[in-house]
Every structure is written in C-alpha cells, then in structure tokens.
Amino acid sequence: MAEKLLAIKPSTSPLAAVKGMNDILPAGVPRKDKLPDSALWRWFERTVDAVMTAHGYQSLLTPVVEPTALFVRGIGEATDIVEKEMYSWTDAMNGDALTLRPEITAGIVRAMIEHNALYNGPLRVWSIGPVFRHERPQKGRYRQFHQLDVEALGCAGPDVDAELILMLRRLWQALGLQIGQHVRLELNSLGQPAERAAHRAALVAYFERHAEQLDDDSKRRLHSNPLRILDSKNPALQGLIEAAPKLAEHLGAESRAHLDAVCAVLDAAGLDYRINPRLVRGLDYYNLTVFEWVTDHLGSQGTVCGGGRYDGLFEQLGGKPAPAIGFGLGIERLLLLIQELGLPVPSAAPDAYAVIGEGAPLPRVLATLDALRAAGVSVLMQAAGKDGWGGMKSQFKRADASGARHALVFGADELARGEVAIKPLRRADAAQTTRALADVAQWAGELLHA
Numbered sequence: 001m002a003e004k005l006l007a008i009k010p011s012t013s014p015l016a017a018v019k020g021m022n023d024i025l026p027a028g029v030p031r032k033d034k035l036p037d038s039a040l041w042r043w044f045e046r047t048v049d050a051v052m053t054a055h056g057y058q059s060l061l062t063p064v065v066e067p068t069a070l071f072v073r074g075i076g077e078a079t080d081i082v083e084k085e086m087y088s089w090t091d092a093m094n095g096d097a098l099t100l101r102p103e104i105t106a107g108i109v110r111a112m113i114e115h116n117a118l119y120n121g122p123l124r125v126w127s128i129g130p131v132f133r134h135e136r137p138q139k140g141r142y143r144q145f146h147q148l149d150v151e152a153l154g155c156a157g158p159d160v161d162a163e164l165i166l167m168l169r170r171l172w173q174a175l176g177l178q179i180g181q182h183v184r185l186e187l188n189s190l191g192q193p194a195e196r197a198a199h200r201a202a203l204v205a206y207f208e209r210h211a212e213q214l215d216d217d218s219k220r221r222l223h224s225n226p227l228r229i230l231d232s233k234n235p236a237l238q239g240l241i242e243a244a245p246k247l248a249e250h251l252g253a254e255s256r257a258h259l260d261a262v263c264a265v266l267d268a269a270g271l272d273y274r275i276n277p278r279l280v281r282g283l284d285y286y287n288l289t290v291f292e293w294v295t296d297h298l299g300s301q302g303t304v305c306g307g308g309r310y311d312g313l314f315e316q317l318g319g320k321p322a323p324a325i326g327f328g329l330g331i332e333r334l335l336l337l338i339q340e341l342g343l344p345v346p347s348a349a350p351d352a353y354a355v356i357g358e359g360a361p362l363p364r365v366l367a368t369l370d371a372l373r374a375a376g377v378s379v380l381m382q383a384a385g386k387d388g389w390g391g392m393k394s395q396f397k398r399a400d401a402s403g404a405r406h407a408l409v410f411g412a413d414e415l416a417r418g419e420v421a422i423k424p425l426r427r428a429d430a431a432q433t434t435r436a437l438a439d440v441a442q443w444a445g446e447l448l449h450a
C-alpha cells in the first residue's frame with residue numbers, strides 16, 4: 001500500500017475533482033456547470049429539517065462505507081446498481097469486501113437490526129448524505145450525488161404510505177414547487193411475492209415468445225430478473241414492454257385493497273396522481289406501494305424522488321421481520337429543478353457589511369460588531385489585506401456585492417465621536433443616519449427589518 005502511494009510522483013500541478021463528483025461552493029463563486037450553490041443547499045436542509053420535525057421523523061447518520069454483501073443481499077444481484085454501478089474494493093489491510101453506499105436504505109436497515117432499534121415500536125427516520133454510483137456523468141446524473149432518505153420503519157398500514165406521500169407534498173410546497181405544473185406523482189402496487197411470482201412467470205413466457213427483439217441486458221435478465229426488463233431505458237424495447245403482461249392483472253384482493261386505501265387518503269387530501277402500471281423501481285426489495293415524483297423540466301433525468309414499501313428487507317438482511325416504507329430524493333436534481341424554474345429562494349446575504357476607515361481603532365469596531373451579532377444581526381466584516389482594508393470606494397463595492405442591506409461605516413471621524421454611520425444600500429429613498437456605539441443594543445433591531 002505504502003509503496004503504491006510513494007509511486008505517485010511529487011508534482012505542483014493542480015489536481016481536479018474525480019469525474020462526476022462535484023464541489024458544492026459558496027454563492028458567488030463562478031462555475032461553468034451551474035450546479036446549485038451552498039446557500040441553496042442550506043435552505044433545502046433547513047426546510048427538510050422543519051418538515052421532518054413536523055411529522056415526527058428523527059435524523060440519523062450511517063457510514064458511507066458498508067460491507068459489499070449488504071447491497072448484494074439488500075438491493076438484489078440483477079439490478080443496475082449491483083451489476084454495474086457500485087464502487088467496490090477489497091480492503092488492503094484485512095481483505096474485507098467493501099462498497100461506497102449507492103443508496104442509504106440498506107445501511108439504515110442494517111443499523112436498525114444491529115441496534116435492535118425497533119424494540120420499542122415503529123421509528124420514523126431521515127438522513128441526508130452522499131451516495132456513489134458509477135454512471136455516465138451528465139446533467140442531473142453524477143457519480144457522487146446526495147440523497148434525502150426517509151424511512152417509516154415498523155409501519156405496515158396504507159395510512160403510513162399515504163402520510164409519507166403527503167409529507168412530500170408539504171415539502172414541495174415549502175420549497176415553492178407547484179404540483180402538476182412542476183412535479184407530479186406516479187403510483188403503482190408491486191403486490192406481494194407470490195403475486196409477483198405469478199406475474200414473473202407470465203412475463204418470462206411473453207418475453208421468451210419475443211426473444212429476438214430483446215437486447216443483451218434484457219436477455220441476461222430474462223431468467224435472473226425479468227421484472228427489470230420493464231425498467232429498461234432502451235427506446236427499441238418500449239413497444240414490447242408496453243404490451244407485456246401487467247402485474248395489476250395478478251394482484252390479489254389484499255394488495256388491491258392496500259392500494260385503494262392509499263388512493264382514498266390521497267383523494268380525500270385532494271392530491272392528484274397517476275397510476276402507472278409500468279412503475280417498477282430499480283431496486284429488488286420493494287412490495288405493495290411504489291411511487292415516484294417526476295418532472296418534465298429536467299430532460300431525461302426526470303425522477304426527483306422515488307420510494308416504496310419494502311416489508312421483506314429486514315428479514316432478508318437477517319433481522320426480525322418488520323414492515324417499512326421509505327423514499328430517496330436526489331438533492332442535486334431537485335435543486336437544479338428549483339434553479340431552472342427560477343423559483344424565489346431566500347437570500348443568503350448578511351444584514352450588514354462593515355466598511356472600516358484607515359486608522360479606525362479595531363477593538364471598538366469589533367466590540368460593536370460582536371454586540372450586533374449578539375442581537376441577532378448578521379454582519380460581514382471587510383477582511384484587511386496586508387496594506388489595510390483598501391479604500392472606502394472599493395469597500396463599498398464589496399459591501400454592495402455582498403447583498404447586505406446596510407453598510408456600517410466605521411470612519412476614523414465617526415469613531416472619534418463614538419458613532420457609526422449606517423448607510424442603506426438597497427433603498428434609494430432612505431437616508432444615511434448615525435448611531436451612538438454605546439447604545440448599540442437599542443438600535444441593532446433596526447438593521448434586521450429596514
């Protein structure tokens with residue numbers, strides 16, 4: 001290992017990020033790829049936090065690296081993810097087979113089993129973090145991307161499925177997305193294993209009759225996992241897939257009742273949806289309810305969020321059986337959508353920007369800024385270079401570019417009188433005022449609103 005690292009020659013040429021893996025940068029840093037800035041991310045995270053709290057979901061974090069077996073057993077061997085998208089390697093120290101997580105659900109279920117977390121009953125959890133898939137990078141598709149992952153664990157009823165979907169409507173509304181116009185809901189039922197087996201037999205017979213039309217991927221999956229053929233993105237196969245036997249024809253009364261119960265809640269809540277019989281999802285562990293929120297504004301990367309019920313996964317991973325439902329939301333895609341639509345997002349600008357004159361006594365300036373911050377005012381201070389702060393003119397330029405609503409002018413004259421000048425930057429009608437430094441607690445509030 002150490003020899004391999006030493007083989008990397010010393011060099012001073014700059015290094016770039018790994019292809020398909022992106023930096024999330026502060027607002028105002030110019031970048032060619034137009035990916036959302038960190039201010040947009042933080043706003044998304046704050047919004048998620050509020051919506052999750054309102055629904056009784058608690059946050060949790062699990063490792064980014066997991067045993068490879070977790071995903072092979074959890075996601076399924078014949079899925080795109082396990083077949084060709086995982087970053088897997090053998091640990092050089094002890095030979096363990098490890099993988100960078102390609103999704104978050106399997107790790108959460110592993111953690112729940114390991115800590116016997118459902119001992120006291122159901123648990124609702126959410127997590128945000130990076131996931132890794134070796135795909136061809138393009139807009140809305142990356143090799144490292146981030147998911148919001150939400151799981152209702154130990155919950156069997158269709159009421160929880162509906163609640164989860166309605167919670168997403170709440171999230172869209174909090175982010176300013178319009179249902180119907182910007183995002184819409186597609187829904188399906190995958191039934192229970194026995195129903196899927198009957199459907200699977202019908203599918204195999206159907207695709208065998210049309211084997212000459214299948215591509216290589218589909219031929220391989222015909223016997224390992226024929227349901228996956230329905231998920232194929234190959235345009236040449238779409239006609240064949242369209243006419244294939246539908247799972248709906250094999251659903252039993254209980255499965256149909258579960259779907260009907262979900263729909264009844266959505267209908268009562270006035271949420272529009274479309275039953276899409278071809279919606280199967282790319283992971284093996286789903287049963288009963290599956291759903292996706294899709295958009296027409298992101299080209300072919302149109303799914304912003306997908307989820308479903310996975311009542312068999314706990315058992316499959318060696319735990320006590322426990323019903324569960326959850327979803328994964330692609331944060332980059334969602335933020336790209338918000339950006340693309342030009343939706344209003346809250347400003348990340350500070351309330352005020354301190355412009356500091358040559359020779360101004362720093363202790364008084366910093367004590368004033370500290371008092372302002374204690375009163376809840378956000379203040380950005382001009383950072384001095386080796387020649388001081390630069391001229392007032394250049395400082396005002398920066399104050400303007402920062403988006404702050406006020407400039408706090410700490411000129412040597414003002415400070416000598418124990419004052420600071422407050423210059424409104426965004427309102428032509430408002431005049432400059434002066435305030436006493438000693439009374440800062442009394443006037444700090446003015447900077448928050450005006």
Ligand code: ATP
Nearest residue numbers: 135140141142145282303304305306328329330333
């Ligand atoms: P797709 O059909 O677009 O490949 P998927 O079915 O593989 O999506 P999921 O495993 O359901 O996706 O992951 C949940 C969400 O994560 C997706 O709905 C999407 O928003 C996002 N996502 C999936 N793959 C990528 C990727 N490579 N880059 C960015 N976001 C992604």
Ligand code: MG
Nearest residue numbers: 080081135282
């Ligand atoms: Mg995929």
